Amino acid sequence: MxxxxxxxxxxxxxxxxxxxxxxxxxxxxxxxxxxxxxxxxxxxxxxxxxxxxxxxxxxxxxxxxxxxxxxxxxxxxxxxxxxxxxxxxxxxxxxYPSAATLEKIQNKGIQKNFYLENDIPTAVFQLYKNKEELLKEIQQGKRKLPFVWKSTTGGYDGKGVAVIKTEGDLKNLPDAECIAEEMIPFKNELAVIVARNPSGEVKTYPVVEMEFHPVANQVEYVICPARIDAEVTEKARNLAKKVSEAFKHVGLLAVEMFQTKDDEILVNEVAPRPHNSGHYSIEASYTNQFEQHIRAILDLPLGNTDSKVGGIMVNLVGDENYTGEVVYQNIKKIMKMPGVTPHIYGKKITRPFRKMGHVTIVNEKISEARRIAEEVKNSIKVIAKK
Amino acid sequence: MxxxxxxxxxxxxxxxxxxxxxxxxxxxxxxxxxxxxxxxxxxxxxxxxxxxxxxxxxxxxxxxxxxxxxxxxxxxxxxxxxxxxxxxxxxxxxxYPSAATLEKIQNKGIQKNFYLENDIPTAVFQLYKNKEELLKEIQQGKRKLPFVWKSTTGGYDGKGVAVIKTEGDLKNLPDAECIAEEMIPFKNELAVIVARNPSGEVKTYPVVEMEFHPVANQVEYVICPARIDAEVTEKARNLAKKVSEAFKHVGLLAVEMFQTKDDEILVNEVAPRPHNSGHYSIEASYTNQFEQHIRAILDLPLGNTDSKVGGIMVNLVGDENYTGEVVYQNIKKIMKMPGVTPHIYGKKITRPFRKMGHVTIVNEKISEARRIAEEVKNSIKVIAKK
CATH class of the missing domain: 3.40.50.20 (Rossmann fold)
Incomplete structure (x- = not known):
């Protein structure tokens, strides 16, 4: 051994x-x-x-x-x-994950085709070799607006993704292999992290929910457990398990999903690694996602994925008006709030929207965690030294 | 700021x-x-x-x-x-802690006198400048056996402490400044960690209990919360707070106490730092003792000291029959048990009774954690490569 x-x-x-x-x-x-x-x-x-x-x-x-x-x-x-x-x-x-697994995920066109081949529900899409091909189909009326544009490679943290609502939105698109995906009018964006070790042991984390800002339409809170009914929870967790089994990955697989207006669950995309949607687990879970990843790739027994308490994660991103040596304004104030833990990633320079850290809020009651999370969000600001 | x-x-x-x-x-x-x-x-x-x-x-x-x-x-x-x-x-x-605080603790004679001066209940003791002085008092019949011998300096992890039951036990004592303390027939050994920051904010952790092996008389489990009644809990927590206030320390103060047969609480000794009795907090507490220490010495707001779940800590010490390159036998087996986290300190060489790591067992039910802790204890062995 x-x-x-x-x-x-x-x-x-x-x-x-x-x-x-x-x-x-x-x-x-x-x-x-x-x-x-x-x-x-x-x-x-x-x-x-x-x-x-x-x-x-x-x-x-x-x-x-x-x-x-x-x-x-x-x-x-x-x-x-x-x-x-x-x-x-x-x-x-x-x-671990293997080259074969990564290959199926790195390119979003291959990833989407993989879902089709494996009977995994996902938004309808079309693959285009380049921008010209896409534009031609639009001119010919074969591709209707609006749609979601995704570069097949290089996308990360929202880069390489654009919502195309008007012809004007097409102008700034780079010339790249891409997919055009139908817009899903979703009720919720959900995610489930699945762990799998080489011996084939599989464990899923609870379903988390991304809560969006009602106006800015950006994810504000990752909430565990998701505030959805038991049936949808079961469906999402089972779909994530199915995706995991199809990929036969080793390590973690974060499965991002849409819950449609009709409570259908569609896979949006996956990441074969620890994931932003699992950061809450450091404070809330019996086994956090990072320990679980290590356990999985070393073929150690997987740990308990249950939560000890409710958890909410808020990303700390650079304020849009500041660039320079980072200062975490009001960090003392948020550290006074119960169950609040800031994680500072260690980037010395802040830039607009740069991911600088995250804050976890844990509480026995998820509603109370949610209330405190809002206080956190309204207090801390990632700015630069004057 | x-x-x-x-x-x-x-x-x-x-x-x-x-x-x-x-x-x-x-x-x-x-x-x-x-x-x-x-x-x-x-x-x-x-x-x-x-x-x-x-x-x-x-x-x-x-x-x-x-x-x-x-x-x-x-x-x-x-x-x-x-x-x-x-x-x-x-x-x-x-x-932080200050030189003045450390000074009062480093020497056990000074520490014990500090308790007397500050009206803090502690076992009756006598200070001796050296071994000769001690032996003389015994010969003169002024000091009766049995008693607990403690070197005033250099004690750590049970070193520098001996129980003297017979005259034969005196032989191996080193020649050092020492105290002789009455033996306390205690029901429980308890500990409370108190955090204090320079602004004077004070928080106490729950009372933990050391469970001893019924035969070997060594601490086997540190259990949080202690399985004692509410009144004793309150008394222990208040006494720890009193000790903390007397020392006016900054940072953590781990206060070890005896619960006597009459439910009196006596202070045994203190440590002005994170402590073995607080290791459970990494997995069980809202704010673990190490984060709390950092918060305290940097005058940040102290975190919530409550527990999310019950926690038990088992020390991983080198098996008495092995010296050499360490192997953690059956570590996979214990990692299969729910809520079990091994902490490996990173010492390459094991020696009899060397502290090599610890294992935390967390569970909503402390009785269930206790059951699993025993399985852990019976499974893992710190041995050496052949």
């Missing part, structure tokens, strides 16, 4: 951002040695790992050589060189 | 053992920069801090020069040079 704890075993992590940073809390807890690769020398993971390397995650040779120094390789961001992962697998180095 | 988060502020930590390691999870979470000093180059804190220095914690010059590089200095072990702390305070560098 492989011994991970206080041993010579090495876990290689591609990407050293905030997800990696939170993963390192868990490898430190278990005293598992880690190597981290990131293009930024000052990445949040540049401390807390045992070995840090600066390098390009999309470069074949860099990823291959980095991976060879580890016993198991994982990633905290999808934008990594898949060919290098495949080569590492050939050489006997386990990469 | 001082800005700690993603700023140039530096916290200096004296000692880089497991307590420091768990403190660093919290400084990383808040992105607070840390410097750590420890005599061992491979101390658990040698990674995860921003700057690590190898050096003697009892050496005046080493501690002074290390402290000068920080804005606030704290410690995770009492055995540090107090004169250097005092000098740092004179130079305007905040040290």
């Amino acid at each position: 492989l011994n991970y704890f206080s041993s010579d075993f090495k876990l290689g992590i591609l990407g050293g951002g905030q997800l990696g940073k939170m993963m390192l809390y868990e490898t430190r807890k278990f005293d598992i040695q880690t190597n981290v690769l990131d293009p930024n020398a000052e990445a949040p993971c540049s401390i807390s790992c045992n070995y840090f390397e600066q390098g390009d995650l999309m470069d074949y040779k860099t990823v291959l050589e980095f991976g060879r120094k580890a016993d198991v390789v994982t990633f905290e961001i999808e934008g990594v060189n898949v060919d290098a992962l495949r080569k590492l697998e050939e050489e006997g180095i386990k990469t | 001082l800005n700690y988060f993603s700023s140039d502020f530096k916290l200096g930590i004296l000692g880089g053992g497991q307590l420091g390691k768990m403190m660093l999870y919290e400084t990383r979470k808040f992105d607070i920069q840390t410097n750590v000093l420890d005599p061992n180059a491979e101390a658990p804190c040698s990674i995860s801090c921003n700057y690590f220095e190898q050096g003697d914690l009892m050496d005046y010059k080493t501690v002074l020069e290390f402290g000068r590089k920080a804005d606030v200095v704290t410690f995770e072990i009492e055995g540090v040079n107090v004169d250097a702390l005092r000098k740092l305070e004179e130079e305007g560098i905040k040290t």
Whole structure:
């Protein structure tokens, strides 16, 4: 049996951002040695790992050589060189999630086709090789507005996605392979994280709900458990499990879904890693998503995914009017509120809408957590030094 | 206002053992920069801090020069040079807990006298300058057996403490300043952690109970909440608060107490830092003791000390028959049990009774946690590679 704890075993992590940073809390807890690769020398993971390397995650040779120094390789961001992962697998180095899994997810066109092939409900879509093809179909009247435009590659945190309502909206689209997707008039956006280990053990986290700002139409709160009825909960959790089984991934799979007006559940997209929608789990769950990811990829028994208490997560993004050395205004004020924990990712410079951290609010009563979350949201501001 | 988060502020930590390691999870979470000093180059804190220095914690010059590089200095072990702390305070560098607090605690003779002066109930004791003085009083019949012998300095984790039942037990005692304390026929050993910040805000954690092995007479489980009645709980929590107020410490104060057969509460000893009896808080409390310590010494608002769920802690100590490269036998087995989290401190070599880690068991029902804790205890073994 492989011994991970206080041993010579090495876990290689591609990407050293905030997800990696939170993963390192868990490898430190278990005293598992880690190597981290990131293009930024000052990445949040540049401390807390045992070995840090600066390098390009999309470069074949860099990823291959980095991976060879580890016993198991994982990633905290999808934008990594898949060919290098495949080569590492050939050489006997386990990469979890596998190259085959990542490949099906990295490109949104392939991902959407995968849903069709596996009978997984998803919004109707059409794939276009480039912008010209898309525009032609619109001119010919085959593609009606409005629709959701998505670049097949490179999308992350809302980048590479646009809602096209008028012909004017088409102007700023980049020339890229893309999909056009019908707009889903959804009641709720939901997410479920599924963990799966190489032995085939599977566990799903409770359904979370993204609550949107009524005017700005941006996610304001991730709420666990989702305030939806038991039947919809069951449906969402089962669909997430089905998606997980189709991908046969190892590690976490965050499944984002729409609950339509008719209580149909459609898969929007997936991420094969710890996910923003699971951050609440650090404070609220018996086993947080980062520990669960480590357990899963090392074929350890999966932990209990139940919650101890209700949890709400609020993202801390840079205020749109500030760029410069970050200051977390009113952080003391929010730390006075019960059950409030700020997580600061460690980025020195704030920019408009940059993800700088998150705040978790836990409470036995989800309604009370929701009330406090609003106070948090109205108090803290990510600004820059004058 | 001082800005700690993603700023140039530096916290200096004296000692880089497991307590420091768990403190660093919290400084990383808040992105607070840390410097750590420890005599061992491979101390658990040698990674995860921003700057690590190898050096003697009892050496005046080493501690002074290390402290000068920080804005606030704290410690995770009492055995540090107090004169250097005092000098740092004179130079305007905040040290929390203060030199004055540490001084009253480092020497058990001074600590015990402090209880008398402050009307804090404690076991009756007598101070002896050396072994000769003690032996003389015994010969003269002034000191009766049995009693508890404690070295006034250098005691840690049960070292420097002996129960003297027969004259034969006297033989192995070192020649040192010591106290002889009456044996307390206690019903329970209890502990309460009190947090206090420079603004004077005070919060106490729930009372925990040490459950002893019925035969071996060693602590097996730390249980939160203690299974004692409400009146005793109240008494213990109030006494801990009184002790905290007497010391006027800043940071945490772990107050260990005896519940006598008559439900009297006596203070045994205190530790001005995160404490073994508070490890359960990482998984069970709204605010764990390490985050609370950071909040307290930086004069941030103290967090909620309530528990989300019941928690039990089991120490992982080296099996008495093994010395060598550590292996955690059956760790997979315990990770299968619900609500079980192992913490591995990162010491490569196990020795008989060496503290190598701990395991937390959380559950809504403390009786169920207790049942699982026993399974954990009966399963995991800290052995060495063959």
